[in-house]
Amino acid sequence: MSLTSSLLHPLHSLKLSTAGAGAGATSSTFLHGTTPLSLLAKPASASVPALRSPVISLPPIRAMRSLQGRVVCATSDKTVAVEVTRLAPHPKYKRRVRKKKKYQAHDPDNRFKVGDFVQLEKSRPISKTKTFIAVPVAPRNARAASKSGGDGEGELGLPLESQGQQQA
Template identity: 70%
Template structure:
């Protein structure tokens, strides 16, 4: 099974976090893609994750009755990778163009 990404929604106990994973699946009748959410219990050995953090879930051996995943921090993408994906437009500071407020300060 491949790893999944999700958001920490609860700190269930010592070394345990609840992670909500959202995926897109086709509706059985209407064939439109709908969001489906599922919560997984994951092992957090260092208690490093807070509510709202995005984590990656790695499959592991069963740790308890409900915990079979290990919570791992998401790898950080570099600016070059983000630009290659086209997800974000280049900001004005990246292009070397001052903002309007900065232009007014330069003229004054």
């Protein structure tokens, strides 16, 4: 017992000087190993972030994924293979190159044939490899043909010279 009391005795007489005071300033004593609360207070700059509301991290909102591609295989029942082409930079040469990937898409009515352009809409998994549903899209070249009128007229809707001679 006397050993522990002899070790604790010097702790009772420790004195803590204040930060702003010089060598002859007053000091406060430790009472049974505790310090005054004024010395334990955090600086004002450290308490400012504690006043902010906690940041709640929400998962990112992901848009519905949709791709466009061309049907390359339609032999399976209710399934079509669609090839999607995208442009991506080459890792070494930084030139844009075409990258192709094939997806299996659900076609419940078997209405798509090879060469049709379709849009793939993300859906629940239908099978191990099918997570898209095929939706019809007008082919890229058909839009230009529909704008011209299809009756052999030019871009402005006027008959071509060769057609005018045939009618006369």
